[in-house]
Amino acid sequence: MGERIKQYRIISNWNLADQVYEMELEGDSSWITHPGQFLNVTIDNAYLKRPISICDWNENGLTIIYKVVGFGTKQMSQKQPGERLECLVGLGNGFTPEVFDEKKVLLVGGGVGVPPLYGLAKTCLKQGKQPVVILGFTSEKDIFYIKKFADLGCDVKLSTNDGSQGVKGFVSDVMVQEGLTNLPYFACGPMPMLKAVWRTSNAPGQLSFEERMGCGFGACMGCSCETISGPKRICKEGPVLSSQEVLWTKD
Amino acid sequence: MGERIKQYRIISNWNLADQVYEMELEGDSSWITHPGQFLNVTIDNAYLKRPISICDWNENGLTIIYKVVGFGTKQMSQKQPGERLECLVGLGNGFTPEVFDEKKVLLVGGGVGVPPLYGLAKTCLKQGKQPVVILGFTSEKDIFYIKKFADLGCDVKLSTNDGSQGVKGFVSDVMVQEGLTNLPYFACGPMPMLKAVWRTSNAPGQLSFEERMGCGFGACMGCSCETISGPKRICKEGPVLSSQEVLWTKD
Amino acid sequence: MDERLKVTLSGWELDNPVIPASGTFGFGYEFADFYDINILGSIATKGTTREARFGNPTPRIAECERGMINAVGLQNPGIDKVISEEFPKLKQVYQKKVVANVSGFSKEEYVECAKKMDAQDIVGILEVNISCPNVHGGGMSFGVSPDTAAEITRAVKAVTTKPVYIKLSPNVTDIVAIAKACEEAGADGISMINTLLGARFDLRTGRPIIANVMGGFSGPAIKPVALRMVYQVYEAVKLPIIGIGGIASAEDVIEMMYAGATAVEIGAENLRNPYVCKEIIERLPSLMDELNIEKLSDIIGRAHQ
Amino acid sequence: MDERLKVTLSGWELDNPVIPASGTFGFGYEFADFYDINILGSIATKGTTREARFGNPTPRIAECERGMINAVGLQNPGIDKVISEEFPKLKQVYQKKVVANVSGFSKEEYVECAKKMDAQDIVGILEVNISCPNVHGGGMSFGVSPDTAAEITRAVKAVTTKPVYIKLSPNVTDIVAIAKACEEAGADGISMINTLLGARFDLRTGRPIIANVMGGFSGPAIKPVALRMVYQVYEAVKLPIIGIGGIASAEDVIEMMYAGATAVEIGAENLRNPYVCKEIIERLPSLMDELNIEKLSDIIGRAHQ
Numbered sequence A, B: 001m002g003e004r005i006k007q008y009r010i011i012s013n014w015n016l017a018d019q020v021y022e023m024e025l026e027g028d029s030s031w032i033t034h035p036g037q038f039l040n041v042t043i044d045n046a047y048l049k050r051p052i053s054i055c056d057w058n059e060n061g062l063t064i065i066y067k068v069v070g071f072g073t074k075q076m077s078q079k080q081p082g083e084r085l086e087c088l089v090g091l092g093n094g095f096t097p098e099v100f101d102e103k104k105v106l107l108v109g110g111g112v113g114v115p116p117l118y119g120l121a122k123t124c125l126k127q128g129k130q131p132v133v134i135l136g137f138t139s140e141k142d143i144f145y146i147k148k149f150a151d152l153g154c155d156v157k158l159s160t161n162d163g164s165q166g167v168k169g170f171v172s173d174v175m176v177q178e179g180l181t182n183l184p185y186f187a188c189g190p191m192p193m194l195k196a197v198w199r200t201s202n203a204p205g206q207l208s209f210e211e212r213m214g215c216g217f218g219a220c221m222g223c224s225c226e227t228i229s230g231p232k233r234i235c236k237e238g239p240v241l242s243s244q245e246v247l248w249t250k251d
Numbered sequence C, D: 001m002d003e004r005l006k007v008t009l010s011g012w013e014l015d016n017p018v019i020p021a022s023g024t025f026g027f028g029y030e031f032a033d034f035y036d037i038n039i040l041g042s043i044a045t046k047g048t049t050r051e052a053r054f055g056n057p058t059p060r061i062a063e064c065e066r067g068m069i070n071a072v073g074l075q076n077p078g079i080d081k082v083i084s085e086e087f088p089k090l091k092q093v094y095q096k097k098v099v100a101n102v103s104g105f106s107k108e109e110y111v112e113c114a115k116k117m118d119a120q121d122i123v124g125i126l127e128v129n130i131s132c133p134n135v136h137g138g139g140m141s142f143g144v145s146p147d148t149a150a151e152i153t154r155a156v157k158a159v160t161t162k163p164v165y166i167k168l169s170p171n172v173t174d175i176v177a178i179a180k181a182c183e184e185a186g187a188d189g190i191s192m193i194n195t196l197l198g199a200r201f202d203l204r205t206g207r208p209i210i211a212n213v214m215g216g217f218s219g220p221a222i223k224p225v226a227l228r229m230v231y232q233v234y235e236a237v238k239l240p241i242i243g244i245g246g247i248a249s250a251e252d253v254i255e256m257m258y259a260g261a262t263a264v265e266i267g268a269e270n271l272r273n274p275y276v277c278k279e280i281i282e283r284l285p286s287l288m289d290e291l292n293i294e295k296l297s298d299i300i301g302r303a304h305q
């Protein structure tokens, strides 16, 4: 077994929201240098591993949050505490809140883009920053982790697409309503959300991307995207890219 | 789960001789009508099942004996008591000692061809026959079940290729030495042994064949052999064929 | 029986699209030991030739990762016995029509087999295997060139009024050209794919596992190739396609129909799990609910929309 | 280093036959994070073209049973940057020669790439990919006809003194004819196989998973096809073969060498387990003991004996 393939012991694995699970893992976390990094989970009888972001970590282990969308995440949801989870670790660049001088920063997460923002919020607080957090979900049943962010001392705002809780609409609507369009931001969520946040904000920010991956560590070029400074691999030069690098247009 | 795919509980699984294991299974045995029938064992992460003969059975379950020769039998050898074994059952025709009027019959087994002869010996005894049993092994370390046959009350003779125990040579040498060439016989073992027995005997007999199998139940024609009465599927019209059907020549 | 599973092949309405593939279901009646085979959409019967054939020497089977190689070599009792013995046995346990698979080593052999099958009520579709890679029929098979494929199609069409489905070999550079040639020659449908040519070697001896060295490789491992070819052929021809290759679950049936298949055949998986066709038919309705599929016939070729 | 593992490709002695395959190991240095890459037999570098290429739109990856589809489409920084940036980075962590994989969309592009590679000391073998099925280069690839395969071979041979290995596509009717044409045109060796063309469709949407619909299918699932083709080509040509396709274990290396390979490349499996080449190299000696293999070079083509 290669040294970057690690065995974790599952401490807990429970249903947090509709189809969403939180799994606490005991094992090596010394490789984690930045929030927003990820690991790649081995799935029995599947050929490729499954990338999942680090939500939180301490010296004993780490926490991930995942949504059941197919074969691999289903298998993860069926694991019991005490069982092991094999992961390839040390993946991705992660968020770098330290590059911004501003004290007040905006964290925007949608659906299963929310988890990495939790570790990020903690890091921001450690750096003396004041995170404003906007969380967007499809509906009431999908919501998780609002209280966790509030307990950290973050200012938390909520939107749901159907208005079943919080503001009805999108996270970008909240940004406008609450006048948060000039804060340096960090965003993770589905592509349309990232684009909306990027369009809505007047400030620079960092965006965490997703792509179907072959390897997760930079070998296959499966996950590339084009940026202002040339092609980048989401798994290696990303998943976090600067808002100044994307090739989108503002309208 | 289809009804001919059965789950057995492993009662014991222990090393009987070099690379040879005996596994006791608890579960349905009502399908067994003749000694020499077989089942087809599901192997995790292997595409095809593995055919193994019934060695012995009673109303609570059955016993199999297998040699570790590759991926599937290795996996079987690593199973612990209490674990389950999935098998497709009801396979093969089996031996029919009742077709012979003679009281004295010869049972000849070589290596992992020995197991089905144990169930056959019991059946013969129930039918009031007197089985003479010749068991052939490569060497001392490969020997198993001699005492089991003796305990049934069979007359047991032994040969090893290297002479480390019993007669040095082949089972057919024993047949000649002991003057057993005129008894109706039942043979199971590697192809050269079956041929030698067939050539050596002047009596009719029944031979149990092996072939690489696709299905084990007659669907794929993977296991066919040519006989005097046309092609036969080893898994369906066999594995036991009458000595009068084979297309060999006596010299 | 669930109305939502019905599909139609050349005017013949099947209760569902699930058909065991030729060579993996014998003449059907062996499977009556396992379940009531009348639940099947149809049955593709064992490849039938003019004369009886024993096929290739054994070993004829090798295992692969998520698949297997077979080199059975068209073992069958010959068309006359198929008609006089096998079909009657099948009729005792099965009331529907079959997809009758025929093969040959010359145009004349195909024609003769087709003629005889034409007279059989039990035959719903004549499936013409121009691709079997197992048989040393003197060089390449009819299925590797558009010209010979078209020639066989025309010859068979001339002697039968049954719908003629040409079963294509995947071991070709340009399957679309072959499918098109069959369409132009009058084929009523395409069955695809037959097995890929493969080999395995024994770790201990170094020798080929299959006596004939090579054989037909099939099972879930080949599904991506089958899906690709069905997709390509659906784009290029207007004929209905029976999708074959690696299907092992209800999900696989749906995926193959997205690619362009109207019905499917299931091969190797029957050998590993004799209940697989039954399990798939039973699972389809609930899977359709999960995927918001109203009728199976709605999804044929959805990948092309 | 175990002397028993040594093999020789066109006069170049490799410490062992294990070479990561082009496109699955970048330019090598990424893997120095995982282990000392100097233990490898060699490294086949990422397919290089004359100009920089981004490749195909994403998604470019789909999972299959025991394999995957990629439609990366030859993303690379172009030959000049490969020489000025990638090779120097690699040299910092790797002291051996590489198998430099080049590709092109015209004869001229192949020739230019070959000329530039010819001047590089680090290049031990020039591997010419005439088969990449991912790229829409205006119709079929050079690799599907003996004539164009020979044409590229001759053109490349004319401008380099490095051993030239032609990398063949498996998506052809007659791979032997193509290998023979390359041999006659002066190739020094054959690398085979490249990926099979495959597709997958999304169960929920019915749409192709790969943006380009089709891509290159590889991994353990394709091994029986690769073994068969290596076996066939070994019978027909006298050139050394680098065997590629589905290799994932020391057992697979041995099996591929039995079929006729002198060395092997390992592709998709590096992506799923970045340590696989190291694990195989470490496992080979004890496996050879178990199988009574004295020297690996003894078993090349054993299946043909």
Ligand SMILES: Cc1cc2nc3c(=O)[nH]c(=O)nc-3n(C[C@H](O)[C@H](O)[C@H](O)COP(=O)(O)OP(=O)(O)OC[C@H]3O[C@@H](n4cnc5c(N)ncnc54)[C@H](O)[C@@H]3O)c2cc1C
Pocket: A038, A050, A051, A052, A053, A054, A064, A065, A066, A067, A068, A069, A070, A071, A072, A073, A074, A112, A115, A116, A209, A210, A211, A212, A213, A239, D202
């Ligand atoms: C860097 C990164 C970090 C991620 N972090 C998280 C996380 O913290 N929590 C979480 O729930 N999910 C996360 N994802 C998405 C997660 O990887 C996929 O949901 C998962 O791989 C699906 O596996 P499956 O076997 O359940 O689904 P499959 O059966 O493989 O596919 C089902 C559906 O999932 C989607 N999918 C499949 N593979 C990927 C992939 N590699 N990337 C994105 N979508 C995919 C497709 O839409 C597909 O239709 C992350 C993805 C990336 C690239």
Ligand SMILES: Cc1cc2nc3c(=O)[nH]c(=O)nc-3n(C[C@H](O)[C@H](O)[C@H](O)COP(=O)(O)OP(=O)(O)OC[C@H]3O[C@@H](n4cnc5c(N)ncnc54)[C@H](O)[C@@H]3O)c2cc1C
Pocket: B038, B050, B051, B052, B053, B054, B065, B066, B067, B068, B069, B070, B071, B072, B073, B074, B112, B115, B116, B209, B210, B211, B212, B213, B239, C202
């Ligand atoms: C009707 C029948 C009854 C059998 N009964 C017994 C029994 O009671 N005890 C026992 O130990 N073995 C028995 N065998 C043989 C047993 O099926 C094989 O040893 C087993 O399938 C090997 O599986 P593996 O995964 O361990 O080996 P693999 O890794 O698949 O192959 C290793 C070697 O095993 C041999 N082998 C593989 N498959 C078969 C097969 N289907 N038939 C024969 N040899 C094969 C080959 O020589 C091969 O090289 C029987 C076979 C048949 C056909």
Ligand SMILES: Cc1cc2nc3c(=O)[nH]c(=O)nc-3n(C[C@H](O)[C@H](O)[C@H](O)COP(=O)(O)O)c2cc1C
Pocket: B214, B220, B221, B222, C021, C022, C023, C024, C046, C047, C048, C070, C072, C074, C101, C129, C132, C167, C193, C194, C195, C216, C217, C218, C219, C220, C222, C244, C245, C246, C247, C265, C266, C267, C268, C269
């Ligand atoms: C054991 C076996 C025998 C086969 N015999 C035939 C045959 O006689 N005629 C034919 O057209 N195809 C034959 N095939 C091919 C199958 O019908 C099918 O096209 C192929 O196996 C691909 O499907 P699969 O991946 O589901 O197995 C055979 C396949 C197997 C496995």
Ligand SMILES: Cc1cc2nc3c(=O)[nH]c(=O)nc-3n(C[C@H](O)[C@H](O)[C@H](O)COP(=O)(O)O)c2cc1C
Pocket: A214, A220, A221, D021, D022, D023, D024, D046, D047, D048, D070, D072, D074, D101, D129, D132, D167, D193, D194, D195, D216, D217, D218, D219, D220, D222, D244, D245, D246, D247, D265, D266, D267, D268, D269
């Ligand atoms: C992600 C990926 C990228 C590839 N890129 C190239 C390439 O640039 N040039 C090339 O000749 N082959 C390329 N290949 C093909 C591999 O080198 C190899 O021939 C093929 O994948 C079969 O081997 P495998 O089954 O071990 O993967 C690529 C394969 C993969 C999986």
Ligand code: FES
Pocket: A212, A213, A214, A215, A216, A217, A218, A219, A220, A221, A222, A223, A224, A233, A234, A235, A236
């Ligand atoms: S997933 Fe392989 S390079 Fe990013």
Ligand code: FES
Pocket: B212, B213, B214, B215, B216, B217, B218, B219, B220, B221, B222, B223, B224, B233, B234, B235, B236
């Ligand atoms: S193994 Fe399939 S018919 Fe005997």
